[in-house]
Amino acid sequence: MAGMLDLTVVQAHEAMAARDLSADEYAEAWTQAAAGDELNAYLWRPEDGTDGAIAVESPSIAPVAVKDIFCTEGAPTTAGSRILEGYRPPYTATAVRKLIEAGAPILGKLNMDEFAMGSSNENSAYGPVLNPWDRSRVPGGSSGGSAAVVAGGLAPWAIGTDTGGSIRQPAALCGIVGLKPTYGAISRYGMIAFASSLDQCGPLTRDVSDAALMLAILQGADPCDSTSVGLPEAPRLPDREDLKGVRFAVPTELARDAIEPGVRDVFEATLATIERLGGEVAEAPLPHAEHGISAYYVIAPAEASSNLARYDGVRYGMRAAKTGGDVIEMYEATRAEGFGPEVKRRIMLGTYALSSGYYEAYYGQAQKVRTKIAGDFAAAFEDFDFVVTPTSPSVAFELGAKTGDPLAMYLNDFFTVPMSLAGIPAISIPAGLAEPAGGGPRLPVGFQIAAPAFGEQKLLDAAYALEQAVGFDAKPGGADG
Amino acid sequence: MAELEAVIGLEIHVQLATKTKMFCGCELSFGEEPNVHTCPICLAHPGVLPVVNEQAIRYALLIAAALECEVAPRSIFHRKNYFYPDSPKAYQISQYDIPIAGAGRLGDVRIHRAHLEEDAAKMVHVGESGRIHGSGASLVDFNRGGTPLVEIVTEPDLRGAAEAAAWARLLRETVRQLGVSDVNMEEGSLRVDANVSVRPAGSKELGTKTELKNMNSFRFLERGIEAELARQRELVEAGGTVVQETLHFHPEDGTLHPLRSKEEAHDYRYFPEPDLVPIAPTEEMLREAREALPELPAQRAARYQEMGLAEDVAALLAADPETAGYFEQVVAAAGGVETRVAANWVTGEFSAALRQDGGEANAAESKVEPAALASLISMVQEKKISHGSGKAVLTTLVAEGGDPGEIVEREGLAQISDSGELETIVSAAIDANPEAAKQVRAGNQKAIGAIVGAVMKETKGRVDGGEVNRLIRARLGT
Numbered sequence: 031m032a033g034m035l036d037l038t039v040v041q042a043h044e045a046m047a048a049r050d051l052s053a054d055e056y057a058e059a060w061t062q063a064a065a066g067d068e069l070n071a072y073l074w075r076p077e078d079g080t081d082g083a084i085a086v087e088s089p090s091i092a093p094v095a096v097k098d099i100f101c102t103e104g105a106p107t108t109a110g111s112r113i114l115e116g117y118r119p120p121y122t123a124t125a126v127r128k129l130i131e132a133g134a135p136i137l138g139k140l141n142m143d144e145f146a147m148g149s150s151n152e153n154s155a156y157g158p159v160l161n162p163w164d165r166s167r168v169p170g171g172s173s174g175g176s177a178a179v180v181a182g183g184l185a186p187w188a189i190g191t192d193t194g195g196s197i198r199q200p201a202a203l204c205g206i207v208g209l210k211p212t213y214g215a216i217s218r219y220g221m222i223a224f225a226s227s228l229d230q231c232g233p234l235t236r237d238v239s240d241a242a243l244m245l246a247i248l249q250g251a252d253p254c255d256s257t258s259v260g261l262p263e264a265p266r267l268p269d270r271e272d273l274k275g276v277r278f279a280v281p282t283e284l285a286r287d288a289i290e291p292g293v294r295d296v297f298e299a300t301l302a303t304i305e306r307l308g309g310e311v312a313e314a315p316l317p318h319a320e321h322g323i324s325a326y327y328v329i330a331p332a333e334a335s336s337n338l339a340r341y342d343g344v345r346y347g348m349r350a351a352k353t354g355g356d357v358i359e360m361y362e363a364t365r366a367e368g369f370g371p372e373v374k375r376r377i378m379l380g381t382y383a384l385s386s387g388y389y390e391a392y393y394g395q396a397q398k399v400r401t402k403i404a405g406d407f408a409a410a411f412e413d414f415d416f417v418v419t420p421t422s423p424s425v426a427f428e429l430g431a432k433t434g435d436p437l438a439m440y441l442n443d444f445f446t447v448p449m450s451l452a453g454i455p456a457i458s459i460p461a462g463l464a465e466p467a468g469g470g471p472r473l474p475v476g477f478q479i480a481a482p483a484f485g486e487q488k489l490l491d492a493a494y495a496l497e498q499a500v501g502f503d504a505k506p507g508g509a510d511g
Numbered sequence: 512m513a514e515l516e517a518v519i520g521l522e523i524h525v526q527l528a529t530k531t532k533m534f535c536g537c538e539l540s541f542g543e544e545p546n547v548h549t550c551p552i553c554l555a556h557p558g559v560l561p562v563v564n565e566q567a568i569r570y571a572l573l574i575a576a577a578l579e580c581e582v583a584p585r586s587i588f589h590r591k592n593y594f595y596p597d598s599p600k601a602y603q604i605s606q607y608d609i610p611i612a613g614a615g616r617l618g619d620v621r622i623h624r625a626h627l628e629e630d631a632a633k634m635v636h637v638g639e640s641g642r643i644h645g646s647g648a649s650l651v652d653f654n655r656g657g658t659p660l661v662e663i664v665t666e667p668d669l670r671g672a673a674e675a676a677a678w679a680r681l682l683r684e685t686v687r688q689l690g691v692s693d694v695n696m697e698e699g700s701l702r703v704d705a706n707v708s709v710r711p712a713g714s715k716e717l718g719t720k721t722e723l724k725n726m727n728s729f730r731f732l733e734r735g736i737e738a739e740l741a742r743q744r745e746l747v748e749a750g751g752t753v754v755q756e757t758l759h760f761h762p763e764d765g766t767l768h769p770l771r772s773k774e775e776a777h778d779y780r781y782f783p784e785p786d787l788v789p790i791a792p793t794e795e796m797l798r799e800a801r802e803a804l805p806e807l808p809a810q811r812a813a814r815y816q817e818m819g820l821a822e823d824v825a826a827l828l829a830a831d832p833e834t835a836g837y838f839e840q841v842v843a844a845a846g847g848v849e850t851r852v853a854a855n856w857v858t859g860e861f862s863a864a865l866r867q868d869g870g871e872a873n874a875a876e877s878k879v880e881p882a883a884l885a886s887l888i889s890m891v892q893e894k895k896i897s898h899g900s901g902k903a904v905l906t907t908l909v910a911e912g913g914d915p916g917e918i919v920e921r922e923g924l925a926q927i928s929d930s931g932e933l934e935t936i937v938s939a940a941i942d943a944n945p946e947a948a949k950q951v952r953a954g955n956q957k958a959i960g961a962i963v964g965a966v967m968k969e970t971k972g973r974v975d976g977g978e979v980n981r982l983i984r985a986r987l988g989t
Contacts, residue, residue: 114557119556121559218560257787339600340555384592384782
């Protein structure tokens with residue numbers, strides 16, 4: 031079937047059901063497409079060698095590309111870190127297992143910021159992923175590989191993880207759909223932990239329907255993850271076409287000044303589209319959201335400092351070649367060599383925040399802020415169905431533009447972190463193109479919609495209606511690119 | 512200076528005898544080939560998550576019920592962070608500010624709290640020191656890593672080493688009877704640490720404490736506390752001050768040594784474990800725990816008093832449940848034996864006979880079958896043998912075991928019950944002691960002892976003393 035790679039996954043499945051498309055041929059075409067990766071997106075593909083534990087003999091749905099944070103039995107899993115070099119897990123993450131059981135071959139493992147810490151993919155120990163719209167620019171992070179392969183035609187869909195925006199922000203910067211589900215909707219078992227109380231798996235897809243389809247496969251309570259509960263109802267494909275009577279809140283405190291003019295314009299235009307579809311747009315206060323970044327950069331590093339303590343060179347992964355001395359010196363040498371600078375920075379921040387005498391002032395206080403932010407959303411959702419913001423304050427920035435300024439990098443997550451702290455679902459859909467602040471070809475802009483916890487179906491329905499109305503159909507390297 | 516009073520609190524780690532580990536499906540084991548009971552979870556592979564063992568919760572609730580603890584409606588787990596090879600995650604999942612069980616009591620000692628946690632892996636340090644510092648190499652066996660533990664912390668209510676050891680025994684027996692642990696100190700399924708301090712008698716304030724570890728028997732516990740109390744008393748009496756530290760007990764010579772500060776100086780950076788949800792026991796679980804409680808020592812003491820035992824004997828038996836169990840077997844073995852008499856024998860003559868060689872009085876592990884002791888007591892009560900012969904038979908039983916009837920037979924200890932034979936012996940004894948007989952006739956009752964002694968000597972004690980007395984008096988007309 032010609033042009034099969036242009037189909038969305040839902041369309042491809044329809045073609046398979048109608049016997050217009052062979053699942054084997056489709057999978058093979060994607061394998062070949064993935065082999066043409068020039069974006070440094072794939073860290074491993076089955077051709078690189080595997081013990082076959084995760085192989086799918088006869089594909090029945092679209093092959094999937096997997097962020098390298100998910101453990102895959104017998105296939106390398108690095109979390110983008112040197113410290114896990116050579117590690118082949120003895121087990122497979124629940125999310126990946128569900129995809130395999132649904133008949134999805136694993137196309138490969140995707141590059142990412144080391145241990146999911148980053149917003150540009152430049153923190154990978156294996157080099158940055160390039161943005162398919164402009165290879166001099168970042169794809170966003172930390173699920174940069176996942177966004178780049180979907181946008182760049184190297185995979186039909188992908189899974190990623192989102193701790194403070196790591197699905198939504200790269201999806202926005204690459205012009206695709208990224209969904210962070212409600213905390214607990216999808217099992218975290220086998221997903222290498224960054225910040226356990228925030229991490230959540232989710233789909234990165236070409237459109238909202240594909241996201242719904244993948245969510246339906248991934249969601250569900252898992253006996254291996256005590257914090258997983260699944261969704262109240264299995265998601266179905268969205269079909270809503272209008273937004274009549276649906277109320278959208280724009281945060282009163284939305285820091286419009288911090289948003290690039292081009293992004294702001296697309297955002298305002300999208301609000302107008304919502305109104306055209308019959309939706310209502312009004313402001314609602316989220317007074318504590320502006321403290322989200324501060325709270326996040328205490329809580330996430332604190333949990334990370336503990337989660338990453340197990341990488342000590344004893345049982346798996348890398349061990350520093352020259353250590354000498356006792357086991358503590360071996361730990362120190364291995365961790366000094368194995369972790370990159372951003373990971374070390376966050377381990378130190380987190381260790382400090384949890385230290386005796388500082389706990390209440392930092393971790394305790396951050397948790398209080400977190401509770402306040404969740405309260406803000408709860409209050410907003412009494413009057414509104416959704417809260418909307420731009421996904422990211424800017425379009426994709428140039429490689430190296432922010433690597434010297436961690437705080438500037440952290441502000442990329444300004445709009446996505448509050449939802450993570452509140453544990454609520456949020457989706458980013460491409461809403462248009464905008465010129466970067468420094469000029470240059472126009473790049474994708476994401477529009478973020480957040481819903482109450484477990485409100486995924488309504489969220490997908492609304493996002494679908496908006497997606498149809500926006501009609502974003504630009505492609506990297508296309509007429510506009 | 513006022514006399515210094517000992518103030519002791521205990522911290523007891525009880526390994527739960529669940530089928531599987533605290534947070535994964537690996538089987539519990541002891542003494543097996545190293546690292547065979549492991550999985551990605553208890554080896555802390557990337558991405559794994561803990562899942563709480565429900566049986567461990569039920570066992571903890573049982574312990575909480577036995578110790579009359581308040582149970583938290585929602586207790587939570589914390590991470591206790593530290594780098595050490597016995598902890599593959601580099602944190603232990605434990606409970607911190609909201610433990611499953613709060614205030615309780617066992618006997619006279621108040622329980623501060625009891626919480627659930629996981630055991631560390633076992634370290635074997637190769638080399639002379641037996642410790643990580645200075646060892647040639649260290650090996651880790653993860654079989655033990657992740658075994659469920661309940662840590663019980665007492666209030667500082669104990670006032671002496673012997674008292675502390677006795678209470679620890681009571682706790683062990685209480686936990687053993689719940690069926691939730693092997694409570695074997697040598698194998699480490701029961702570990703007792705002691706917090707020891709001294710203060711002027713009558714003072715309400717607590718002195719600086721030291722923490723004593725590695726006492727893997729009750730005797731070591733007692734010796735360790737004794738040694739530390741002596742050290743602290745001497746130090747304080749000489750005007751010194753106790754420094755808070757952890758002391759390691761050396762079983763070889765009974766000495767205590769501080770642990771190196773590097774192993775001790777931790778900031779554990781506790782924070783709530785985000786991978787687990789709170790433990791919220793249902794009403795049904797709490798009821799099940801209460802209903803599953805077996806008879807515990809305190810209740811047993813009350814029952815013994817109802818059976819006719821004196822209060823002190825009942826308490827003595829109930830506080831030593833091994834002996835109590837033995838006592839009940841003795842009573843069951845011979846319906847004819849009065850319970851009061853059986854209790855006196857078990858706590859008196861039998862216990863003394865067991866201790867004769869300086870050993871611990873461990874009735875259950877002695878060679879004396881409960882039925883044998885019961886039959887011995889019957890023989891004495893029925894005057895088939897004298898009380899003195901009974902004690903002699905008991906000595907033989909303790910040394911060799913066997914059937915008391917056969918020992919009586921073999922050693923010719925059966926009481927001379929033929930009154931003709933006894934009268935003949937009495938007559939001969941009177942004839943052999945004419946001076947004593949004269950004095951007795953003259954009213955000196957004490958003089959009768961010489962004649963009784965002669966009878967005893969002749970019969971090797973196989974006679975009833977009262978009967979002999981009666982016969983001599985009858986014969987001498989007094």
